[in-house]
Amino acid sequence: MTFSLTTHKPDLFKNDLNHPLKYKGHEAALPSGYATNRLIAMVRDPYWLFCYWDFDNNSWETVNQYIKQPFFLRLLTEENELAKIPINPQARSWYINTYAPGKTISLELVVCTASGFLVLLKSNLITMPTGSVSSFTDELWLSINELYSEKYCLSLGGSPHYWQKEAKREEAHYLASPIPQLLPSAKDHYLWLDTELIIYGKTTPDAVLLQNDQVVALDPEGQFQLHFKLNDGKQSLNFESYAKNGLSKTKALTVERSLQP
Amino acid sequence: MKKGYLAIILHAHLPYIRHLSDGDLEEEWLYEAIIETYIPLLNLLENLEAERVPVRIGISLTPPLLNMLEDKTLLKRFKKRLEVYLELADKEVKRTERTYPFNETAQLYKNNLLNVKAKFEFFQGDLIAPFKHFQSVGMVELLASAATHGYLPLMDLTPNCQKAQIVQGVSEYKRFFGVDPKGFWLPECGFSPGIDTFLAANGLRYFITDTHALLHANIKPRYANYAPIYTPGKVAAFGRDQESSKQVWSATEGYPGDYDYRDFYRDIGFDLDYEYLHFILEPVGSRKMTGFKYYKITSSSDYKEPYYPATARAKAKLHAANFVFNREAQVNYLATITDRPPILVAPYDAELFGHWWFEGPIFLEEVLRLAANSSVLELVTPKDYLEYHPTNQIAIPSASSWGYNGYNEVWLEGSNDWIYPHLHAAGWHLANLAAQKDLPQSKQRRLNQAARELLLAESSDWAFIMKTGTFADYARKRTKEHLANFWQLTTNLDQPLNDLVEKLEKLNPIFPEIDYRIFA
Known part of the structure; x- marks a missing residue:
């Protein structure tokens, strides 16, 4: 009996039952991709984003052509590049710590070729939550x-x-x-600080x-x-x-x- | 005028689980919630009504729950299951005959089950009607919620899916309650800027968020989370009060962890002989909770002592008094530093009361009784507050949720992130199909079922269950199954698929009046 449907219940009842019953029956098959060029960024929290990508057949060929070259995700704001994260293009998804709460961010999936960076995919824009109190105050209100x-x-x-x-x-x-720290067993010689x-x-x-x-x-x-x-x-x-x-x-x-x- | 307001809101939700054959374990979540939470909740409202206590409380009943509560098949199975529980109750009263205090507890469970049976018969199986009644007499304000408890912030890339969740949620509310909703429960209090415009477009006036949605709002709210803010979409956002939340939710400091309360885990389903229990364990056959639990929490270890119902009842009333005392103290203090009566918004999962926390309904009844008679607090719903205080500051609430760490990570992490490429692809695909004009009736029917399947795949419950691990196989299977059904229904529209459509309509008959064009 476990209808723990919000995140707060496990806090209260964390030793939930590990029920022996496994759901019987086959899982339906879903495609491993949708053969579309796509780089999608999603907000996880003020710091972290999740992204996933997919390629159409032509782009997969390009990826395979450069597979020995380094691939990166470029983390971009409107003004500048925040980071370049080495990735494996076959991973298809990645978590990134942006260190940029409150910023509007996009990604590019690039490969480093002999003639420079080749942009394979560009993502949507996302705005990270600020995770802090706003410094803006409403002019129409007197803020104390x-x-x-x-x-x-x-x-x-x-x-x-x-x-x-x-x-x-x-x-x-x-x-x-x-x-409270666990001390080493008394039979061993020890020095604990x-x-x-x-x-x-x-x-x-x-x-x-x-x-x-x-x-x-x-x-x-x-x-x-x-x-x-x-x-x-x-x-x-x-x-x-x-x-x-x-x-x-x-x-x-x-x-x-x-x-x- | 009182010094401040207390808005208690209960969120009742279960994922849509209805299998063709009877006896699946997951279906029992509904039966247990009816026995342990929904009927006790109706009982306590009935008691307060009989005493003429001027109660106000907000309750959201989600569309999946409402659809299950009106489902004749599920209700028939529930009645059958209730008889099995009653048989166990008889056996337990007999088995514990000469053992104090176990017999008292067994008798309590038996009486509860008999009460559930009587109430269920009295309402003729319609548990939605009494909630409607309490709304009509002004004790309860019922809130609408998303169609299948979809977690809206992670649908930012498919705003048509956010819209569909809200539109369908509101239309189900109208179908069940016959009036327009004013308030909306965002599943998991999940908000991201933009969702408010869909709420406003559907006539909703307010929604509930977590504290930091307001504290981190842009612009800084003058009254922090002790008054609502209006979003740019002109809907009011109310922020959860942390103090009242912690006293009820927290495992270490909260009331439900009191050592005198009944222990949730120690259950005869795991303690007694298989032979004795076999009739209740059937047809699945594996051991499970039965609801018959005879020990109190006792300690943080596995050591447990017998449960004394009368002591626990007294404790629940004591905790209720403490809860109201603390809210009064909070309001008394806040009233000295603000120029408008503060509102404390206290939202909880309804299933906490009764199912997880056995004494929760006693606590809740007493809290409502004491708060209604308080000279400091006025029990309100957010709608009442907006009528008293229609002028509020405008600011953009922060993206947030009430999940672990306050954002999206519960529903977006290693165990469940694989669902999003599929959900996004399905959402975009259905948006294109929904924009097509003049489709023949047969294709529309097919796309209506596709819309049901996509909505069911979007339930936040699946991602949550995948993360917590228990029943993860089931959650994975449900997600994949609905998505696979969706793709089957929406691929090659010119090729007839009447048998499949009919089969799926029978299998997943949620939302009888759905129109897939809500996904446009």
Whole structure:
């Protein structure tokens, strides 16, 4: 019994049944392609796009003719080329991290020939979601930034893993909740080192405090303490405090850890 | 005037599953949802109506669900299945006779099943009529939804398919409820700019999105997600409230994970002797959930203790009070920093209440009762809000969904990305055919069936199931089957295919009044 039809249920009921029953019967056959020259780009999220391509018979001949040459997907904005990604034309699909949220993007599938790049396919245009708060404010409305920040925080306050993931992707590649580590078995000789990071501070008690866009809980006196597992690398932690009277303060902290083998 | 608004919206949906032969496992999803969610939901609305509680709640019943609920064959099979469950209930009450508290739980399941049977007979098998009734007395606002729960943002390249999903969804709503819908449930809250123009063209006034559709909107909304924005297409977008969402959805912090609540996984279908259960496991024969579960969640491990229904019931009421208290606190606070009463939009999958979270209907009934009597909150639907506050800011909501990570990746990843070249090709092909004029009746009938097959292939459920892995074979097979049917029906139109058309009309009789030209 599993009609887990939205993405939220597995979160709640992730140990879903692995039902022994396999659906019986043959799967209908679909064509492997539609013999059309086509390069299609699709948005996956603010960073990633998915693309797939197909060739007509003539173009497949061209592809085969140059099969030993390098093929690329060129990632283009209206102004410039963002990247050239080496691909295998027979793969027929590819995921690309555009590193370009908010940008309007198109692709070209090209092969590098002796006389330069030969464009085989051009894609549709797609606009990546920004993944962030717009910097545009409506002139017809009076926007109160401080107020907005406060409400924005409140909304973030109930953040599901979406927000955590997004924050992680942006800044905190090396920050994670402290997780109990498994020590090696006692019978082996070992040396085990690790470290954690504790940050504490204080702000106006009624302010809203953000650490890398995540809300930080304050005690009634405005004090806070954060506890992270600290992995190798350099991390910067940005703190923004928004007071009720509209004032804001920003402070940043950079920490580096390097564990020598 | 109250300080703020609470809009609870339930989204009821199941993929269209109707096999020629009786007894397939996937078809039981409908039967289980009727028993565990839809009838309990009607019961709680009935209780509140009897108490004259001034309730307002939004409910979307998707076209596939409505089509299954009116399907005589499925309803006949349901009645038959219900008798088997009742037989099991009798056996269970007897088996647990001298064991406390198991007998109490068995008796509870038996009473629930008897209630389902009585209600089903009382409504003469028509479970859509009572929802219509609750809309007519003003307790419920029913929302329309896409024809087959197609995930619209990934149809950006085939806008004719986005349009067809919306047009067919709205026309099914009119067929079932006899009035025009005002609100639209975007499947998976999936939005991308442009979809709003199709909604507006079909007379819809609002839709529900996830929080960041508003927070990341272009231009920055003044009230964040505590007021709707109008899209350039002049439809209002309401953004989900994260706090109320987390309290109900979250596995770690949410109410449904409370240790006193009934455990979903521990089921006698896997615990008891095969011989004892064989009559309920037939005709498939493999072990499965039966709905008879006697343990509470107890802990995060496999260790389980007996379930006490009365304790769990009390807990559900306690959680309801906590939920309303928190919404009041939220509104009280927001009211101090905004110049208009904030709206908290709380959408949930209907099947969470009752099916996954057994005590969910008790919780929901109590939440509605408390919120309706709150001095701080006013229960509304988004339509009511727009009547109170017709002036709203104009901005473009961000592309988004309520799926994992907030965008399209659930329905576009390694397990399911292969479907898009086929769906796109079919969408473009049908657009060309739909633009042809003066086709003879026989070809139109054939293309109507092709439209049904394409819509069925577009259900977001298949891509989702492929990703989650359980029943992935079934989802793959359904996608391929509908697409293969589509290509058969739309290739060589001059070659007659009457037998196939007739066969497929019987096999997939969804949308009796469809007109393929919606794909133009």
